[in-house]
Amino acid sequence: KDSTSSKSAAPVKITFWHGMTGPYQKAVNEIISDFNKSQSKYKVVGTSQGNYTQLQQKIMAAAKSNSLPTISQTTYTTVPDYTENHLLEPLDNYMIKGSNALSDSDLKDIYPSFLSSSKYQGKYYSVPFSKSVRVLYYNQDILDKYNLEKPTSWEEIAKDGEILKKDNVYAMGFDKSWDMEFEGLARQAGNPLISKNLKVNLNSADSLKAANFIMDMVNDGTAKTAGEDFYWTQAFTQGKSAFYAGSSAGVTQMVAQAPKSMKWGTMPLPTYNGKKATEIAGNDIVMFKSGSSDQKKGAWAFMKYLMSKNETSKWATLTGYVPLRESATKTDAFKKYLAAKPYNQAAVDSLPDGFQSNAFKGFSEYRTKLLDSVDAMLTKNEPVKKSLDTLQTQTEKIIKDNKD
Amino acid sequence: MEVTFKDVSLSYDGTREILHHLNFTIPEGTLVSILGPSGCGKSTTLMMISGLLAPTSGKIFFGDKDVTKQDALARKVGMVFQNYALYPHLTVLENIMFPLKMAKVKKPERKKRALELAKLVHVEDQINKKPGALSGGQQQRVAIARALAKEPSLLLLDEPLSNLDARLRIEMREEIRRIQQETGVTTIFVTHDQDEALHISDHIMVLNNGDMQQFSSAETLYDNPSNLFVAKFIGEPVINTLAIADFQGELDQHVPADILKQAVSVGIRPEALQDHDSGDDTIAAIETTVKEFEKYGREKNAQLDFHGKKLLTTEIENTLEKEQKLTLYLQKSGFYLFDQDGKRIFGGDQDVK
Amino acid sequence: MEVTFKDVSLSYDGTREILHHLNFTIPEGTLVSILGPSGCGKSTTLMMISGLLAPTSGKIFFGDKDVTKQDALARKVGMVFQNYALYPHLTVLENIMFPLKMAKVKKPERKKRALELAKLVHVEDQINKKPGALSGGQQQRVAIARALAKEPSLLLLDEPLSNLDARLRIEMREEIRRIQQETGVTTIFVTHDQDEALHISDHIMVLNNGDMQQFSSAETLYDNPSNLFVAKFIGEPVINTLAIADFQGELDQHVPADILKQAVSVGIRPEALQDHDSGDDTIAAIETTVKEFEKYGREKNAQLDFHGKKLLTTEIENTLEKEQKLTLYLQKSGFYLFDQDGKRIFGGDQDVK
């Protein structure tokens, strides 16, 4: 109400919890201090709460004891659960209405997949923050050795596999689970695993085909999952596979671990069924209801600041996450960064084809089941059809149970 | 402190009673010994006096004060345990100082006192050892020193000298007696050594099987045993016991007929069997055969046969031959009759004088 | 089993030697008592015989076999510990059965044997109790039963009767003696009770301060103490000791001059001081003053003053008055001279006969 008087007084304190550690935490802090310096009304205080798991627990505990921060990092898939429990402030009033709203050009500039995943039941509840995409890593040494081209489609990779198999080299390496790639392939077949209106397509013909495509590669020895290593990174650096479908955030690690002598690169995921798609992973920022209106206003200012062209490009260069808006990729700073770190190019190139799965209430439960299902196919040799049929029923039940 | 037991019974497990309805008063300032066979309840009695064990029924008084409900801490007694119970983590000196420390005696003062006590019990050269590195007798002496340290108003000693050699034993018991007399502390002393009990105590309590048999001075105990158990328990060599049936008419003259009718056993102290008639004192004369005769230094012992029963005497003046016939004169003092419950019904002071 | 110590020394902590160069042989089949003041090393000696403690130097033989390096298990001895060391988690019966179980005796057989032993030591009504619920004497008896159970070839008993009353003590020691004689097991018995040692043992070893003082029969010990310590330690009442300077010429007649020159102290047993001259046996006559005269039952004790020194005698025939002058006749048997190291240089058998 009395915003003028509060201006001269101490700035409004905005608490921000996140799950960033190490160099990432440093980057967050840098941007926070940029924001705090850029104005005097608000003061953002960021705290790292360890990793995402601990962050989730902490939010739960804080919610229960009414001591939530003003804003927090979280995955957008928790939004349905948070809203169900009336914890979140819808952002429409700040983001598309009001004095400090995003302009139309802003909204257009931000990658649509980011915006769409910020929306739940027609309202914005989060803004994108630390985002990464799936990209394809390739081992140039192997390609050279076997005279292979960089693949344009998944089908080509499968074919390359036939050649590489003879020398005990895999064509494709996956992380422990291939659920992201599965969802990607299914999308490319024109079939989101769970549609916006919550139709479950897990055992549809397209989905089955996609899953079978992957499992066939795994079963006939042209592809391999990381298993106990969790990320395929390590195996990739050892030349175990020609390609690796992994997170763009893994580039830093890959650079650190790959022998200097190894030639490798990144590129957007190839097409499947003639279409392109890459799943976006990462975290958003949400605003809790419990803050004061001043805090909320300030929090929004901060969120907007984070999405601004310069800041998001700075964030991306500091961390390796992708910029949130297209214009940011055009800034000089970012271009310079890409020139220095060409491996990060692929992620930016993939962004236009990015998608995110639809969040709904019970999403975490569904995701647990999805991982279980993939796991069963991999470790118990459960037939794809059987596994996905079960998943289909389970998921339908989850959605139904969460309706009432 | 006068200690009184009023009808005190005790059972450890609630089923078997160990001590039965004890009633006695230990007069203030005296030294009382408890004597009795192993397992009769001596330690248990001490534990109840100390307050470590609560009687199952009955009351205990210190002076006029009912202390039945008070615990050991409140009763402030000193005690030497039969198994010493030294603190294994403390040195000898610290063990002795412990009660003083609890009594908040200043450090230099308590060290001084403890050193004195260590000297008293001759462990002054062991003071820095832990109990584990002491010999049995040394441990026992440390336990005595510890009990004396706090100058209690009641001192309980459970076989405190059992592991000491004869010399030290006498020295210690005289020390204890001296301290007891100097300070006037009421002292209760469990010992298995009659001689010790005799020499040290004002009164002796004889326990058997959880029952008090007699509580009196050493002489009374010897001269007027209240029952067969006491008569047999006290005295070295042990009293001769015979069935009344072994006597035929020899006793009629001196013992009233009604008493003789109740009598079941006869007890005759070895020194009450003489080989010469001393007139008035003689209660009867019996005919015996000499079975064995021994002279140990100044002692003369004879084993005699009387109606097929063995008799022992120490009062022989002449040298005897084996299988020699001998008339023995039974002296009044040292001759007792007991009824079927073992109660003395004849003999002792009332019949001697 | 014959047990031999050859130059055995022991130190617990490597600095202070507790036992010094012990040399002795315990003949097979005998019962030997170890006597000595508290802390002199009796238990330590037993522990070394048992193999629980290794000598710091020297060798131990069982018969001809050097067992110095063998541990307790291999030596197969039976032992009663001074502190009983009963297994707290086993009942009385199980405690007694334990050595039999280890010897792989069949269950019914070992139960039978254990029950017999329990009866022998009178704990048959306690067999299902744990040691913690036993009286001190009962625990000690269980320990004896346990040691007897395995019928060892060498039996070591460390004050096994110290907590028993006089009656039971005599009974037990006679049991032990009987079993020892029946089975012929070599037995070593630590006791602080001279009387017990005297009655039970074939030989007595006297230890003091880790040195063996004398090893001989009870009579020899009494009649021919090899030094002042033994003379003082054995005998009740204790021997009278005087400085040689207290005598002026009274001894010249019977003691060779060269011996008299070396002599430092004089020992006179109380019974060697008579109030009548018995002729040949009398070694000297001295003038004394009566200080005290007591009659305890059959005993007569007199305390006399001789040149300001106290003398005690038990051989008074007449009744004495206080402060009365009295000529005492010193008997040869019971009169000793010791040199400055305490060694006996006069008296005993060689000088008496």
Add this chain to the structure above:
Amino acid sequence: MKVKIAMVLRYVILILGGIIMLMPFLWMLSTSLKTQPETVKIPPIWIPKQLQFSNYIDAFKAAPFAQYFLNSIFVTTVTTVGQLFTSILAAFAFSRLNFYGKNIIFVIFLGTMMVPVEMLIIPNFVTLSKLHLVNTYAALIVPWLASFFTVFTLRQNFQSVPDQLYYAAKIDGASDWHYLWHVLVPISKSTITAVTVLQVIGSWNSFMWPLIVTNSENLRTLPVGLQAFTGDAGTNYAQLMAASTFVILPMVILYLFLQKYIIAGISKTGLKG
């Protein structure tokens, strides 16, 4: 001869077992001195080509470890001392005192050990926040001032101290309180040292709780600092291991220092008689 063979056998077993036990530590040390590519090299290398001591410096700079160290020391000390105190008192009551409901209370306490901490975190956080203790040192300490495991361990030990010493202490004028502190505790010093070590380690390594109940960096403890090396994109093993090494080193030193007390039992000097 037999004795010697047994001795040799003992050492052989212990050495083999020891190698297995030592592996993680050696691995940590070795990894902490590697370059990043070396950490994931296959087959693994034990001795890095060049020892990267700089990892330690980098690791130490990665988070405010100095502050964390102080916090850890403070929190661990107070927690351990407090917990020992409450546990000793409670263990004494359970082992020596007669009171109504002893067995029931004991079983209930035993029951508290049966509930997984995962269930307790949120309710306890709520409680602390009602007490306005969230984000204070108290929040890190207070809930851990009682541990039934410690009580239980001490009770087991107190119960095996002979009754005779309790009797003797009573006679010597020691109240229960004095008996506890002057006799029971010194006699049980091995056990107490052992639970202290276990407790210190538990407290030192505790991670989840400090993170949940504190919001400010300057209240956080060492294990939280270890988070700095793991992230979305993977783990910086070399620095993580370097940091882990200096986190556990104090514990190893503490153990080395205290182990002689754990072993200095009462057997040799003995509870004679």
Add this chain to the structure above:
Amino acid sequence: MLNEKPTLKSTAKAFLYLLPMLLITVTFNIYPIIKSFMMSFYTKYDFFTDKVSRIGWDNFKFIFSDPDFHIAVKNTLIFVVGVVPLTVIISLVIALLLNKIKWLSGLFRTVYFLPFVTSTVAIAQVWHWIYNSDYGLLNYFLSLFGVNPISWLESPKYAMLSLIIMSIWKNLGFNIVLFLVGLNSINERYYQAAKIDGANSWHQFTNVTLPLLSPITFLVTINGVIGSFKAFDQIFALFNGNPGPSKSALTIVYYLYQKFYTEWKYGIAAASGVVLFFMILVVTVIQLSYSKKHVHY
């Protein structure tokens, strides 16, 4: 007085001794436990506002018919049976060995204690490396005996075994310390008596060491059983935040954790906690009553 029955006064005194511990425990253990018990009956419930709209047995019905919960119970039991006896035996054996040696004993004790001090994150890394199917140390050793590589962490058949091995290894040091303390408080004189009675080392062990160590064995066992029933951390660390391949290491607490923190099903999580509690309780009560007969103080 030792044979005295409890009285009001003695009870009051005992509670004074228990008070500090009671205060903390009631606040931070008992109270939340009661809360959880109640929560397990809430079938419609707003966790954040504590508004309960329906109560009943549905949560229990749910878990009893949930195949995942069945797997969790089975795995938990396998884990307990696999870990506890081995831990007790191995740590006892090592404690005995450590107690028997003199030379380097301090060093060995420290070495055996190390896994317990080392941080879980570091440990999980090492075990990953040991268990790695391609280049892991374990498979390397087995290959020396001609055993084909085993996929320790990725095969549902072996995952539980791997978990058990790591758990035993991790907690060994802790139990060894407790056993060492126990061994050291056994009075030497009982061994002396046993030697005299003809007990060889083995008999000394079975007849003196074991019975007199029973309070510590009891403690270690109870603690091991309770700890193993609550297995969670080690699974989370070893399988990178998964309950093992094909849920082969899904334990009750893991199930609870998933329901609570990832699926926000508080009632069901609480119900599984309650079931776990009663399972442990039954086992503990059995152990307690067994101990009455076999533990000697």
